[in-house]
Amino acid sequence: MKKIVILASNPQGTSRLRLDKEVREIYEGLQRSQWRKHFDIESRWAVRPRDIHRVLLDIRPQIVHFCGHGEGDAGLVLENNVGELQFVGTEALSGLFKLFADSVECVILNACYSQKQADVITQHINYVIGMNQAVQDPVAIDFAVGFYDGLGSGLTIKQAFEIGLAAIQPNSSISTRKLIPEHSWENETDSEAQSHFMPILRTKAGLGEYTDPANYIGTVWTQIIPELSNANKRHLITIKWASLEGFWQWQQTRVIPEGGLLLCYQKRNKDVFPRTTIVSPLSEIYEDGVVSISNATKVINGHLEEPATAFREEINSKWQEIKY
Template structure:
């Protein structure tokens, strides 16, 4: 066997995901190693537009010492690969860890250069000596800089720890405020990782939490959580689910945001998937294939819950459905009408029946906009149950969040920050994390560059910019919003829905304005 060490680069950028500069990343890695002092120690193999089956074949064909993945990450849902049609196919942390464990005698490093991939890195590091994942979203430029720095160090015959540090420094040297995003996990340290300030610090917004805790105990309850992107919906959902687990309830959480396109081609296929997924998470036998015949999909799914799932539970079931507005798109109108009508009927079953099994079911639906699909009012789950609307943090809540990060900000400092980002939870957390972890960052420095491509919000803003740039009509409408000194009306409900669900605008009395001054300043410059 050759003494050369093999680096296997896997990349995927499926249809329907934001385009990434993956070819540039691969080219830069190759060029860097080609120039390195110990270039003869390494050979690079690549597999692009990787489908799930390609991963195993590539591992068998190349027997790599290092695996590098570049592409999209879906957090707890998995890494994003492609299916046979080029659409999204998610692969779980457990599946990846299981695969890499089979090659652990030769594989000693895995680098997951994808957003929110620390979840997978933790699982893989149970089997592999060194694994690098990303603790949050990472922009193209930072991802490429890290990769180049990392492999330049390996090409100089440095170890993985040094290479990781050089990669982080490469991000910092380019003035990109994302050098804290990569995380190195080792097989030894994975079982007891040191606490980091990237922990999700939760700030309560009374009386929302207590109301949710009280309501979720009600038989057959339906709770609707609504707020724009990155306003804390998922964090609140986590709190509710943690509370229900203390009540010994069983929980199933499904996120529709990264649901594979082929799953939602028709109602039958989607509801089969739903039943299979719930069965799996409840660790109950999957009887779907045997059961799925002779009736309409809604009846089959309802009967499956009534006969194969709910009777086998000793306690209540909380079914949490995150990002259900995936089905608000026009192309899913038929599926939406069937699915949401079914949820409404389940809620009705629990209210009207003497069947205690339906009263075990508690539903939570999470979405980002008021622009609901056109449903019969008697078939909609969006006008029953308990609605929860998340607002921005107030001043006292902002102070609590700052204290979670060990920061004692004076009132004038808080005032200056909120003038820029308002009470936006995600934008505040990002600021506090940088103030806490980087001694070179001061509030003054942070605020001066915040609305530029050199500031800490760079990746967040550029992600929005990419979405706008791909939709000329939406881009033109948002330009009118950010260049107007007063709120304006948007005549297109479709474009209003998009901007509101993205979290770029605030709506008041049918008029809109930028959600915060950060968005006005940045996009006025970009769109001007």
């Protein structure tokens, strides 16, 4: 299950935006999508700077979507405690997302001139989408709807980004997501107005194969550290894995040595975190009749950088599709 949180802010004294329409369209698009059961979406309104870290702590989302005004170097426009505008700067945003880099996979900044924030946040987050120019309100909504329609159809972030670009329709509305529009759009043609706006997808430096999410395969692992009384005994290990193609399970018995067991296997970017691991001792094998593992036994799921200790074993087969 991927968690999506939408952060909306339109303070007093700033031009009115149809953020309610954007959120509604995203909700409806995901609800009608083929993979709706794989997404859980929540929204927060009138967002203040403190609300960002609170929602990241409480929800632990994989996708964070901001919609509202942007001011380039000044940052994103949020609210203070009385509803007036308050900027949150680029470095502050980058430092915050650095703390949640293990859970947040993608950040969407659907606001004017937010490419500046995207360029910095991508030091810590794999995928960040920002806007390189002032963006008209209806066009920003078109992009968001296309992007989430793509995700809801099982596409990768990169593929969904392309769908979002294709969904953009020319619109001559004068409402932009810049705090104070520099000029009116009224005298421009549709093609000229659209040329001011281009969503930019930034990927984290050093991702390498991650830049093609459809093809990426990387190593992930589950580390099992037994309590001493259960060491060197056989256990039934079950790893359950959710992907956009369905639900999968690996289940076998293994002897867990005293130093721990490290099970390594593969992940594609379209596979969904988190996975669950269940470890049960086989009481019929035990001379002491143990029927459960105490809280001292640890199960740790991770990816990319493997622990240096524990007995390592590759899992290359025997994944079975399961139905719920």
